Structures are given as structure tokens and as C-alpha cells.
């Protein structure tokens with residue numbers, strides 16, 4: 316490898332960011348993404364690392380991620396510029412052995428500061444690694460218009476959002492049979508929202524942030540991007556149906572949802588089915 320940008324993990328990260336930009340999910344510096352590198356990927360990139368920066372406290376603690384490296388977007392950087400200038404807009408952050416501080420070892424040449432949501436990314440990784448037996452690698456935060464719009468008009472709960480998405484499009488319950496999590500409006504960019512979001516990530520791979528956007532987690536870029544895409548599309552359908560002004564004559568019933576679960580061998584979250 317004559318250039319770190321040839322690393323497949325970096326190439327996949329850049330391609331995913333570009334797809335998000337093309338989808339319209341990343342106005343200005345909106346959104347951020349991180350990828351937990353494998354040991355082999357880290358070793359392959361190590362020749363390009365500069366490990367001389369001081370450690371910066373994270374404000375949160377993820378002992379199960381100590382020493383791991385993450386490809387991450389920079390704070391204030393624009394997704395639209397990542398493909399043209401990766402080294403300026405993304406970087407690699409290494410955690411200290413305790414998992415409570417980081418240093419930039421490559422990239423982010425302008426400022427060397429990861430996204431302001433890095434505490435949320437790290438806590439989400441920490442939880443998702445634990446609940447997926449180490450498989451989860453990508454945390455992706457975006458600002459899809461229609462999902463944000465829905466947070467003004469649907470009841471503010473994981474149950475209501477999950478049911479609305481499941482009923483909007485048959486594939487949704489297949490993609491996220493556990494449902495989606497929900498965080499009411501909070502100040503973003505710090506440890507407090509990181510802890511609240513990570514608590515939701517114990518049960519859900521996608522979490523809505525009211526009046527803000529979504530966080531999705533997944534094993535690879537395709538699965539994570541696909542989750543974001545499916546939720547965005549379901550939100551568009553819900554809003555189109557509402558905007559039609561027509562009464563809903565038929566929908567996907569709870570028994571239909573159970574039948575999909577049986578047909579696909581999935582455990583649909585029973586707590587979100589039936590009346591409460």
C-alpha cells in the first residue's frame with residue numbers, strides 16, 4: 316500500500332459518506348460517521364500513523380474499546396468535501412488503553428478534532444459491540460429531512476415510531492424487527508446525549524433524535540447505510556400518506572407483522588405490537 320487512502324476500510328468509508336451526501340442527508344457539516352477498524356486493518360495502516368499527539372479526554376468511558384482505532388469525520392467538516400479531500404475531512408482516532416481518551420493518529424489535517432458527537436459514537440460502539448458479540452463496526456449519524464419532520468407530529472416514543480415505520484413499508488420489520496429507539500430533544504454534542512443514546516442502542520440499531528436526525532449502527536457500511544435509507548423512505552411514505560388528506564383504508568396489521576416475523580424467522584418486538 317503506497318498510500319493509506321488505498322486501504323479498503325477508508326475507501327468504503329469515503330464511498331458511504333459520498334452516498335449520504337448525494338441523498339441530501341448532510342447539509343453543511345450536518346451528520347458524522349465512525350468505523351471501528353479491525354486489528355488487521357489497523358496494522359496495515361500503522362506505517363502512516365503519527366502517535367505523538369497528547370490524549371484528549373472523551374468525557375465518557377468505553378473500557379471494552381480500549382486501544383481500538385476508528386475512522387471518523389471531523390467536527391465542522393462537510394460530507395460533500397470528503398471524497399475530494401479525505402485527509403482534511405476524516406481521520407483515524409485511537410483510544411487509550413482505558414477507553415476514556417483519544418488521539419488523532421492520521422488525517423483531520425485541519426484541526427485534528429473529531430466530530431462533536433464522538434462521545435455518542437464511542438458509547439454507541441461500546442454498546443453495539445457488546446450486544447452483537449463484536450460484529451458491529453459502523454455508527455452513522457445523518458439529518459434526513461422527512462424523519463426530522465415526523466418528530467414534530469408523531470407521538471414521541473420508540474413504540475409509536477417503530478409501528479409507524481413498520482406499517483409504512485413491508486420491508487421495515489424485516490430490516491429492524493426490534494424497532495427503533497427514540498431520544499426526545501436534548502442538547503447535542505456531549506456526554507449526556509451520548510449516555511441516553513447508548514442506552515437506546517442496547518435494544519435498537521437505529522435511534523431517532525427528535526428535531527435532529529438519526530443514529531444507525533451496523534456490521535458494515537451497506538447494512539448501516541441501508542438501515543438509514545429504509546427509515547428515510549418509510550418516513551417519506553408516512554408523510555405522503557398524511558399529506559394526501561385521504562383516510563387510511565388499509566395498512567399492515569399487527570397480525571401481518573407477526574406473520575412476516577414467522578415467515579422470515581425474526582423475533583418481532585412483541586412490546587410494540589397490540590394495544591397498550
Ligand code: 13P
Nearest residue numbers: 344346347390391430431
Ligand atoms: P459535527 O460537525 O461536530 O460532526 O456536528 C454535526 C452534527 O450533526 C451534530 O449533531
Ligand code: ZN
Nearest residue numbers: 345346456528
Ligand atoms: Zn447532527
